[in-house]
Amino acid sequence: MLFDxxxxxxxxxxxxxAVCARCEADLAPPPALASPRGLDACRAITAYEGRxxxxxxxxxxxxxxxxxxFAAARLAALARxxxxxxxxxxxxxxxxxxRRGFDQAELxxxxxxxxxxxxxVGCLIRVPGPPQTGRHRSERVGGPRFDxxxxxxxxxxxxxxxxxxVVTTGATLSSAxxxxxxxxxxxxxxxxxxxxxxxx
Numbered sequence: 001m002l003f004d005x006x007x008x009x010x011x012x013x014x015x016x017x018a019v020c021a022r023c024e025a026d027l028a029p030p031p032a033l034a035s036p037r038g039l040d041a042c043r044a045i046t047a048y049e050g051r052x053x054x055x056x057x058x059x060x061x062x063x064x065x066x067x068x069x070f071a072a073a074r075l076a077a078l079a080r081x082x083x084x085x086x087x088x089x090x091x092x093x094x095x096x097x098x099r100r101g102f103d104q105a106e107l108x109x110x111x112x113x114x115x116x117x118x119x120x121v122g123c124l125i126r127v128p129g130p131p132q133t134g135r136h137r138s139e140r141v142g143g144p145r146f147d148x149x150x151x152x153x154x155x156x157x158x159x160x161x162x163x164x165x166v167v168t169t170g171a172t173l174s175s176a177x178x179x180x181x182x183x184x185x186x187x188x189x190x191x192x193x194x195x196x197x198x199x200x
Contacts, residue, residue: 036170
C-alpha cells in the first residue's frame with residue numbers, strides 16, 4: 001500500500017501524508033453549542049466549515065485516510081477528561097459501507113480506541129432509512145435509528161464514547177445514546193471531528 005505524500009486536506013507536500021501545519025492552524029474552533037439530547041457531553045475538534053469541512057469530506061468521500069491519526073489523536077485528547085472505558089461508533093448503512101468500502105466512523109473509533117488504550121466495541125446496528133447527507137436541517141431532526149448489536153452488553157455500567165464524523169442537529173448521536181442508555185451505559189459522550197455552526 002502506498003501512503004499519501006501530500007496533506008490529506010490541501011494536497012500540499014507533507015511528511016508522511018500528515019495534516020500540514022497550515023491546515024491545522026486554519027481549522028476553526030467548534031461552535032459552543034449544547035450537547036445533543038442523551039449525551040453527557042459532545043466534543044468536537046473543529047467547526048464544519050472551511051478546512052474542517054474539507055478534512056471530513058475528503059476522508060468520507062475520497063478515502064483520504066491520512067487525516068485519521070490526526071483526528072484520532074485530538075479526539076482521544078478531548079475524551080480523556082471523560083475517563084471513557086469503551087469506544088463505539090454511529091455506523092453508516094450497509095449500502096453506503098459497501099459503496100465506499102469502509103465506514104469512516106468505525107475507522108475513527110478504532111483509531112481513538114488505540115490512542116486511549118481502551119476496547120472498541122461495535123454496539124449499534126443502523127436501521128435502514130434515508131441518508132442524513134444532503135438533507136435539510138428540518139429533515140434531519142428525526143435522525144437515523146439504531147438497534148443493539150450483540151456486543152452492546154459491553155456498555156452496561158460503562159462510560160462510553162460514541163464516535164461520528166459530523167454533528168449537525170445531533171439526531172444521530174441522540175439516537176445512538178438512547179440505545180446505549182437502554183443497555184445500561186453509565187455515561188455517554190459524543191466525539192466528532194466537526195460540528196456544524198448554528199444557522200445564521
